[in-house]
Amino acid sequence: MKKSFIKLIYFFLFCGLIYAGLIFIVGNFAPQDFKRNLIYLKGGYGHTFSRLQDASKQKKNDVLILGSSLAYRGLDTRIFAGNGLKAFNLGSSAQTPMQTKLLLNIYLDIIQPDKVIYVVAPNDFTGNGLEASLDIVANLPEINFSTFSLLADNPQIKLFNTLLFSWLQSKTNFSLYDEPTRKGLDEYVRNGGFVERTVTYFEPVNKINFRTINVQEKQIEEFQEIMQILRKNNIEVLIVRPPVTSHSYNSIKNNDDFAEKISDLGDFKDYNLSLKLTDSLHFYDSRHLNQIGVQEFTQAVIQDLKVNFKNL
Amino acid sequence: MLFNTFDFALFLPVVFIVYWLFKRSIKIQNVILLLASYFFYAWWDWRFLGIIILSTLVDYLIGLQLGSESRQLKRKILLWGSLILNLGILGFFKYFNFFIDNFKDAFSLMGAHFPDYTLNILLPVGISFYTFQTLSYTIDIYRNQLKPSKSFIDFAVYVSFFPQLVAGPIERASSLLPQFKRNRSINHSDVSEGLRQILWGLFKKMVIADNCAEYVNIVFNDPGGQSGSVLVLAVILFAFQIYGDFSGYSDIAIGTARLFGFRLMQNFAFPYFSRDIAEFWRRWHISLSSWFRDYLYVPIGGSRGSLINQIRNVFVIFLVSGFWHGANWTFLFWGGLNAIFFLPVLLRKRNRLHLDVVAKGRIFPSYNELGKIIITFIFICFTWIFFRARNIAAAFEYIGYIFDRGIYDIPQLDTLISTKMLISLIGLMSLIEWRGRTKLYALEGLENSLPQFPRWSFYSILIFIIGMYMYTEETAFIYFQF
Numbered sequence: 001m002k003k004s005f006i007k008l009i010y011f012f013l014f015c016g017l018i019y020a021g022l023i024f025i026v027g028n029f030a031p032q033d034f035k036r037n038l039i040y041l042k043g044g045y046g047h048t049f050s051r052l053q054d055a056s057k058q059k060k061n062d063v064l065i066l067g068s069s070l071a072y073r074g075l076d077t078r079i080f081a082g083n084g085l086k087a088f089n090l091g092s093s094a095q096t097p098m099q100t101k102l103l104l105n106i107y108l109d110i111i112q113p114d115k116v117i118y119v120v121a122p123n124d125f126t127g128n129g130l131e132a133s134l135d136i137v138a139n140l141p142e143i144n145f146s147t148f149s150l151l152a153d154n155p156q157i158k159l160f161n162t163l164l165f166s167w168l169q170s171k172t173n174f175s176l177y178d179e180p181t182r183k184g185l186d187e188y189v190r191n192g193g194f195v196e197r198t199v200t201y202f203e204p205v206n207k208i209n210f211r212t213i214n215v216q217e218k219q220i221e222e223f224q225e226i227m228q229i230l231r232k233n234n235i236e237v238l239i240v241r242p243p244v245t246s247h248s249y250n251s252i253k254n255n256d257d258f259a260e261k262i263s264d265l266g267d268f269k270d271y272n273l274s275l276k277l278t279d280s281l282h283f284y285d286s287r288h289l290n291q292i293g294v295q296e297f298t299q300a301v302i303q304d305l306k307v308n309f310k311n312l
Numbered sequence: 313m314l315f316n317t318f319d320f321a322l323f324l325p326v327v328f329i330v331y332w333l334f335k336r337s338i339k340i341q342n343v344i345l346l347l348a349s350y351f352f353y354a355w356w357d358w359r360f361l362g363i364i365i366l367s368t369l370v371d372y373l374i375g376l377q378l379g380s381e382s383r384q385l386k387r388k389i390l391l392w393g394s395l396i397l398n399l400g401i402l403g404f405f406k407y408f409n410f411f412i413d414n415f416k417d418a419f420s421l422m423g424a425h426f427p428d429y430t431l432n433i434l435l436p437v438g439i440s441f442y443t444f445q446t447l448s449y450t451i452d453i454y455r456n457q458l459k460p461s462k463s464f465i466d467f468a469v470y471v472s473f474f475p476q477l478v479a480g481p482i483e484r485a486s487s488l489l490p491q492f493k494r495n496r497s498i499n500h501s502d503v504s505e506g507l508r509q510i511l512w513g514l515f516k517k518m519v520i521a522d523n524c525a526e527y528v529n530i531v532f533n534d535p536g537g538q539s540g541s542v543l544v545l546a547v548i549l550f551a552f553q554i555y556g557d558f559s560g561y562s563d564i565a566i567g568t569a570r571l572f573g574f575r576l577m578q579n580f581a582f583p584y585f586s587r588d589i590a591e592f593w594r595r596w597h598i599s600l601s602s603w604f605r606d607y608l609y610v611p612i613g614g615s616r617g618s619l620i621n622q623i624r625n626v627f628v629i630f631l632v633s634g635f636w637h638g639a640n641w642t643f644l645f646w647g648g649l650n651a652i653f654f655l656p657v658l659l660r661k662r663n664r665l666h667l668d669v670v671a672k673g674r675i676f677p678s679y680n681e682l683g684k685i686i687i688t689f690i691f692i693c694f695t696w697i698f699f700r701a702r703n704i705a706a707a708f709e710y711i712g713y714i715f716d717r718g719i720y721d722i723p724q725l726d727t728l729i730s731t732k733m734l735i736s737l738i739g740l741m742s743l744i745e746w747r748g749r750t751k752l753y754a755l756e757g758l759e760n761s762l763p764q765f766p767r768w769s770f771y772s773i774l775i776f777i778i779g780m781y782m783y784t785e786e787t788a789f790i791y792f793q794f
Contacts, residue, residue: 001332004503011768018772019779026780033730036781155318157779 020164027165028174038161039134040169042177046072046093047188047195048139049179054191055090055103056141058111063087063305064235065193066104066226067119068095068132073288074119074242077192079298085305089193091119092136096129097222098153099136104229105146115309116230116237117301118266121244121287122213122258125220128154134162143167153218199290202283204247212253215261227266236309241270243297245279248286267308275300313355315564316518323352328571332498342469342492345572349474353437360436363401368471370397371446372464378453379460387454394450402443405435410639438478440636444603446471449485451607458486466492475568479561481579481599488574496573501759506570508755511771513563515778520741521556522783523734524549532700535710540719543710545731547693550700552738555584558597563753582749584692584742585670587684589653590663592692600636604629615658626658627651637699642707646698653691669750737781 027038043049046069062085065075071091080087088111090103100118133150137159140147143166151159168174181188185198230237239262249255249272262268275296277283282293289297313319327348334340354361374394381387419425449470452458461467470489476482531538531546538546562579569576579599586592593601605614609629613621627648634647657663670685671677677685701707723731748754758767 001498001500001503004500007500007504008507011771014768015772015775018769019776022773022776023780033733034780036733037779037784156784157782158784161779 020168023161023165024168024172024174027169037158038165039158040138040162040165041135042138043179043183044093044135044139045069046091046135047179047183047186048092048135049177050181050188050190051090051092051193052136052139053141054193055088055107056110057191058088058107061086061088061111061113063115063117064108064111064113065089065091065117065119066095066100067091068121068124069093070121070242070244070287071095071117071119072193072195073197074294074297075117075194075301076189076196076291076294076298077194078189079295080302081192083302085302087192088113091193092132094124094127094129094132094135096124096127096132097219097226098129098150099132101222101226101229102136102147102150104226106140108229108233113235115305116235117305118226118237118239119242120223120239120262120268121241122215122252122255125215125223125258126213127216128156129219130154130156130159133159137162137166140166141170143170153222196291196294197284197288199292200284201281201290202245202279202285204245204279208247208251210251210253213258215258220261220265224265237266238301238305238308239266239268240301241268241272243271243275243277243282243289243293244287245283246272247279269304271297271300313352315561315568316514319355323348324568324571331572335496338493338495339465341496342463342465345473346465346469349469349472349477352474353472353477356437357434363436363439364442364472365468367398367401367443367446368468369464370394371450371471372461372467374450375453375460375467376462378450391450391454395447398443398447402439405439407639441480441482442471442477444482444600445485448482448603448607449489452485458489461485461489461493463493473569473574475565475572475574476576479558479565480597481562481565481577482603483576483599484603487577491574498571498573502570502573504759505756506567508758508771509563509567509570509753511567511774512753512755513560513565513567515774516556516560516563516741518560518778518782519556519737521553521560522785523737523781524553524556526783527731527734528553528700532702532710535706535713538713538717539721539723540714540717541721541723543714543717544719545723547697547700549734549738550696551584551689551693552741554696554699555580556741566753578752582669582745582754584689585685585746585749586688587666587670587681588657588662588688589650589691590657591666592688593650593654594667600633604633608632615663619659622658623655626655630654641704642698642701645704645707646695649695649698653695672750733781737777740777 023038026034027040051072063080065071065077065087068091072089073091075087075089077087077089090107090111092099092103095103133154137143137147137150143163147167148163151163179188181190185200187196187198188194189196227237241259241262243249252258255270255272259268259270277289277293277296282289282296284290313323327344331341331344331348334344350361350364353364371394374390378387378390381390416425449458449467453460461470466489469492470483470485473483473488528546528550531542532550535543559580566576566579577599579597581595581598583592583595586595609625612628613625615622615625617625630647630651631644632647634643634645634650637643637646654663657665670681697710698704698707701710745754748756751757758770762770
């Protein structure tokens, strides 16, 4: 039995090396068909690479913005700057509290914000955030032990493979990547994290598919931990739910339950109730504001920040 | 708890370590195995534990009575008591709604209408497997081929032994029960063989079966929207899905049992390399086929007696086998179809023509052997259409679509894994299985034929393939539903 255990340990070490080697070779040289469980998208869909690179260079910000694409496409850091506030947007695609916590652990001490605007939406609390984890893991400048902690929340092979590959890439500097500022309709705002989209307009549809959002307790626990981390660092937080089209907002049957749950955890404001926007004028799809809507929303949030936090 | 989950990956080493800490006491080891088995089963639904415990208790008591009773009439009553209870429970959970529905349909044809009596019954996982296992125990005692177990714990753990509890192999009491009564030991060879067989089973399940399933499900859910070549490919992939799924489960079960010092019977002997349908049925789900042979086919006459009796017996065993798989006319039809394909072989007395492994001592099969293998595989694939289809009409519709549409274009379907990649992986599996076709499983005894470095490299590459190409949604094993 002892012999078996010793051999098994040697085998796992050997297997680990072969596995890592094959991941490296397949990840770098094989066609996409051969990478079924390796999702390594540099840049992602929302300039995550550039944003995380910029985040590493930040110092002493007035405001840090957290959340999903609703955050990095919804709050324009240039408008904050126009109001005398240095802001950085650390949102990423489909980000859930699990990933927000990871990013805070890495970047909070670097960005050193006075205030945090945490952009939330019911969808952020319903899944396991695998998509967002893969996006972040593929684009982090450095993979370290704490990044692997994502696996504890989400023990999935795709995440493991992508983490391992990303780690190997960062250690070997094998494939250097430079993300263009402009990708399709998206323009990344350097040193701000915001992504501006060329103005297009949403075409409203009549049919509404009503649904009930089931918030996962695990995500709520993560959210609570984030609030504790921020409180511990004496950072004030404004939790905001950004405007979406009335079509999208009304399709969720339990908006009130969500608002109640989040209000219990901090200062919360739902801008769908206070900001009167038009589906066909202020949005480019059912959930994302176009630049006209972004200006309205960002101004409203800045106003509220100044009212809520007198020392700004 | 599924074998292909993180839960099982934690459960197995914990039970393994605790179990071998008490290697000096088989009583404690059996208690550990019993508790672990009940825990394993309760992970799905603890309420169904009651059925296993009831079945175990009744058969234990009946077994003891049968062992001490010499009057034939009373022995018969005891045996029937066991049969009625076990088959009654199985019948209620598995077939109640089927019979009620068909009873209603039959009477509605005559103009009589009955209110809806169907119940919302949840089928306890693995009930068909452990029921047959306990039945073999009482029947063997009745036939004086086995002494009853005096220890309740030994018998209970025989019924519920977690590696093979939910999908077999269906072990005979005469083979497995004595193993609970003697000291077990484990050596390096057992550990490496066990782990190797588990690895091979995981590859077949997680890479082959689950990826085939994605393709097959899309096509069978909408056969009308597919080309003929896609439909044909889906049938072939279903053949590999069900093989990878079930033989993969069996490999994991046998490998796991080996880690605890137990030897389970071989359940699949490379059935797709069979040269005729009789050979196929000697190599597919061996534990069930041999169960039916010993407890049904032989008692009703087998291949003895008049021609009519022989034909009847073949149909009986295949129809019952089909019905065992599920309460649906498709399974009965599938069984009947196999009987029709089997009969010419039996009646020409060629059913025992291919007892040995194909191309023994050679690397490649002859053209004749290859032709026979391909023809047998085509027949088997044809029967799988009925096994997989929603109902018999849908199966015929599916076959009709194959011939209606062009079958000469390259099949393309939008799945997570590309068709080319999937076929390559099936090719890899088939090559490895061909190489190991004389063994109990494809990788058996690999340490005797390969030095450590290439062998470990091979395992590592296999692990990499699982990691890179496994289907990532959790999927249950097909045979759990039976």
